[in-house]
Amino acid sequence: MNGRTIIFVSDGTGITAETLGNGLLSQFEGIEFRHVRFPFTDSLEKADDCLMRIAEIARTEGQRSLIIMTMMDMNISARLRQADALFLDLFEAFIAPLEQELGQRSTHRVGRSHGQENREYTKRIAAMNFALAHDDGVSDADLKNADIILVGVSRSGKTPTSLYLSLQFSLKAANYPLIPEDFERDDLPSKLLPYRDKLFGLTIAPEQLHRIRNERRPNSKYASLDNCRYEVAAAERMMRLKNIKWFDTTSRSIEELAVQLMQELNR
């Protein structure tokens, strides 16, 4: 297989550059991309180290480098551009048209966050602590303060979705499992019903659920395909009866689910 090294350089974490890069590179089939990262390249000295490594890689591979870059500091950016490379510079490409459209010069300030001193940070940590404290129905004391409540059978994806919603969007996300007692009563837990405006269901293909549960408790009744089919059908029936909107997690990533739930909340 054809191979190529992609170099990500940023004066921040480089997460944005790499996320966009992954989207772009997924459009090229049959090439194996090796990722090299230079985050926090926020001084000319670090830029020089970076230049040396870039030159090394180009020598080893016998072709010029391919660099995906987010860099606020113009001086560091100019230094790096001494490398013989294709530069995809995410800020440079868009800052000029934005300046023109907004009728204002940009500050070119490195957007380092303020970490724990920041109010947004405090909100995010509070959301995460809420999600941990309200995972898997551990506590229902504070459901009225939840921004969103997820309900579904065991292993339908409630915990990862809740944690992601809290860490990415600072939402106080609670989640609540459906258990045998609920299936016997054939109804959603009554304590959830007052919160129908922020209550959403997660469901999953029974075959997929069977596979996931079988890894955890092999050959148990809990994991059996029959039981998975029964629970999923019962859960979907309850949600339909109570008019709770639900999402199928079988072929959705955590990010996709989280964004769809955000859309529902904002409606």
Next chain:
Amino acid sequence: MNGRTIIFVSDGTGITAETLGNGLLSQFEGIEFRHVRFPFTDSLEKADDCLMRIAEIARTEGQRSLIIMTMMDMNISARLRQADALFLDLFEAFIAPLEQELGQRSTHRVGRSHGQENREYTKRIAAMNFALAHDDGVSDADLKNADIILVGVSRSGKTPTSLYLSLQFSLKAANYPLIPEDFERDDLPSKLLPYRDKLFGLTIAPEQLHRIRNERRPNSKYASLDNCRYEVAAAERMMRLKNIKWFDTTSRSIEELAVQLMQELNR
């Protein structure tokens, strides 16, 4: 304050567009940006709905729209471009130079993930479950299988960092608190010492720790500034003695910490 609506359109979640957009917009001071999101715009019908909303916003604001876009599908992209707007198109800007550099046409396939069917997904969920099971020293049965172990005083940032490392980088992250017994012995917990190659400390400014703890347990000895100073000094001394590298979380975001820890692991 000057205001402006930014419209994020994507055939995926739009998270990449918004993350990069936040970085770009933070470069313009004194303008209040309102975000409007159109994720999952993956059909011409949805594009038409989107066009109507874009036109409405432009009418209300009395100026053309500003659209930040990640769109793989060329037909949908072309339809959207009928809007009178400034388009910052993240894929369009970079796909052509990449095609030329790689000597290959891109597939223009929408990069939807495969959700739970995907091996990467399974790894990520396993990492998250590991982080939950090994949060705050709850279990030390499986430390040898951890990719990374964080140690630090209570509320130094171990839990959010561990969860982020698991969700973003699929790392099995355990974390372990330093408790009064450790301070009395004046040494790190002995069960951690076999894992020094993957053990990292977190520390925090005592004043900041005092503020955080005081929100949780107001006016307690636990939260007092004297006790916070004592614990932080003791923790840093232990880590110095055992040659454990540590990071100050006081003014770092979770993302920054996570990327720095990744760098250390790869060294």
